[in-house]
Amino acid sequence: MKNYIVLVFALSFGILSAQESLFNGQQVSSPEIHPDKSVTFRLNAPKADSVYVTGDFLPSVKVQSPYGEMDGPGKALLTKNEKGVWTYTTEALAPELYNYAFIIDGFKTTDPANPFLIRDVASVMNIFIVPGEQADLYRVQDVPHGTVASRWYDSEGLGMDRKISIYTPPGYEQETKKFPVLYLLHGAGGDEEAWLTLGRTSQIMDNLIAQGKAQPMLVVMPNGNVIQDAAPGAGSAGYYTPNFMVPKTMNGMYEANFDEIIHFVEDNYRVKANKENRAIAGLSMGGYHALHISRYYPDTFDYVGLFSAAIMARGDESGEGVYSNFEETLKNQMDNGYELYWIGIGKTDFLYDANKDYRAMLDEMGMPYEYVETEGGHIWRNWRIYLSDFVPLLFQK
Template sequence: MRRAAAVAASLALLAAAPAGAATNSNVAAKPPSSQALGEYVTGKPVGGRITLRLFAPDARRVTLFLGNVDPTVTPPATLMRKASNGVWSTTVGPLAPDMYEYYFSVDGYRSIDTGAALQKPQRQANTSLVLVPGSLLDDRDVPHGVVGSVRYHSDALHADRQMYVYTPPGYTPSGDRLPVLYLYHGFMDTSGSWVFEGRLPEILDNLIASGKARPMIVVAPDTETEVPVAEDFPGPRLVPEFFARNALSADAELTHEIIPYVQSHYAVRDDADGRAIAGLSQGGYQTLSSGLGHPGLFHWIGAFSPGPLQAPPNALIEAGLANPARVNATLKDFVLTVGDRDGLVLPATEQFEARLTGLHIRHRYEQAPGHAHEFDLWRADLADLLQRLFRP
């Protein structure tokens, strides 16, 4: 009886509490269940316009930062307005079809959009994503491949690891052996980066359906090996002490474990002409490390805004560059890209490209006008590469 009375008293307190208020000062407020949740969370894009919302009734100032810009540059700021229900909102657009990064500043604290499903895959999440439909990134009515999360043990790293594997529409283990692309993400992101922000499945599904890309398997490993651990290094020490060491660890994992695992678990070709490697930013640096460091293992290399090329000499890259004739004899396509507004890696990429030219190593160099160190460029780079891969 006492328990029933306590429950009744609690319900009475809840009923008396104002909408959106917390009944305990130690409990964060949440939208009232009596109202439609859609009034409190970010809406879907309509005609390129998006109304972004954040429920923060106790906040004094909320600012939206939206845009695909270089990490060295702060995106444009939009001050949001607070309604009587505790919701801060603003409408932006019309925006061109694309995927956009954004975040909120809540009284100076950087926050993801807690009312959105799409978040940037990061080791420490601080950015949300929104897709404005109308491009190759869309989930179209075409046959779809399958993306699986694969766990395995790495003896090289003494750890259990995870990667994503895309298999194309119609793939069966007993079918034709397919070419494979190994695709690396950037610094402080995760193996899900190319899958969710890069839109790899949607891009490749759409290209295969239109006959512009050949069916292939794509493997997206984790570029960060934890040997060493990135978070253990303050900023000034990352370039001189972290990147080259991590690249060697990731290369050992790739050559001794990931490639053999894929060869034994999937119907893939076992020749260099059916094997490619690509990546963005730190993943582009990894691509150059493993792609140039093992001549004859890959016939196709795509390094998108690779960095940091100003890191101490990388033994794998230097070994490849020491034998330009062998590199030329084993690579069918070697593409190097960077945005002409890249505030992180442009100078070092230009210097590296000049070195390739001086060594007479055949390559394609593309400096994209108007682009910074951003996924907007890398998705386009990926779409272009996928259409070139595994052609005679």
């Protein structure tokens, strides 16, 4: 009888807790995307004195960073009604994936009515998608889907097992044929999860392949921070505050040991293990890595993509001379031949001038490349577009 009473009490408590979460936790709908593509944000905060929304859907403002002045998100004031609900409605927004947060009496926090979150370095933000056009590539559509696996590979050169994310195209498990590979590298503050969460890589790949705009391929997303075995919270170091610039990430060690990643993929997956079927691309620091890996292994990749890339080398601690003879190794890469050397940058990107100087050097060398210049700065909105434009150019021969 006592056990029965305890069981009834436990069930009743669980039901009451669930009811409390249901009726008290979600009192407003936010964000609400309207048919005209305007968006309404709501927050139930009757005791708050001020509520702002901040996000990349608002006009950008200039902010100071360790790398100089950069574009940052603006903010807009919500208005409070007699019930204590704060509201703000945007103008019609262009189709895109957007992020946002609330600022309540000076305290920045997420939207309690929206459970969809992403982490960018140490910032956690809500997201929403205004559908249509380019943004439809970022949505999960009713198409065949690929598989994303988290694998660990043994890095003898870096002295640890390291985590890696690998996308295999729809039908890979049922196929017997081999596939080409894109190695896709993250920027500073990122990790092996960044291109999947912030970059929407699996959704972009599924949709482009379904549309017949891209060849089925593997996408390999390693961790470019050589002192980490995995993303913060996913590795042996446990939970800690992520840093924007992890030590030793641009000192040549990653580039010098990148062949271990290639060997792991080619030993464990059905891939075409030749130059014609390998591509490498990356954003910001990942663009820096892609630039230097592709010339350090000059007969390895037929396709190279530099997305808002950091350019010139820092101190080389690899002991392998990764950054030595910069122009000579670029010339070797050019002489070996390649199908595509692709450079993309935003007009207000803080790395714009460095990319302009780099292109002038390539022009002087006679090294062919394709160049795309977009609006905006050093932002994921551009990098998702670059990936969407770059992938259809790969492995078409």
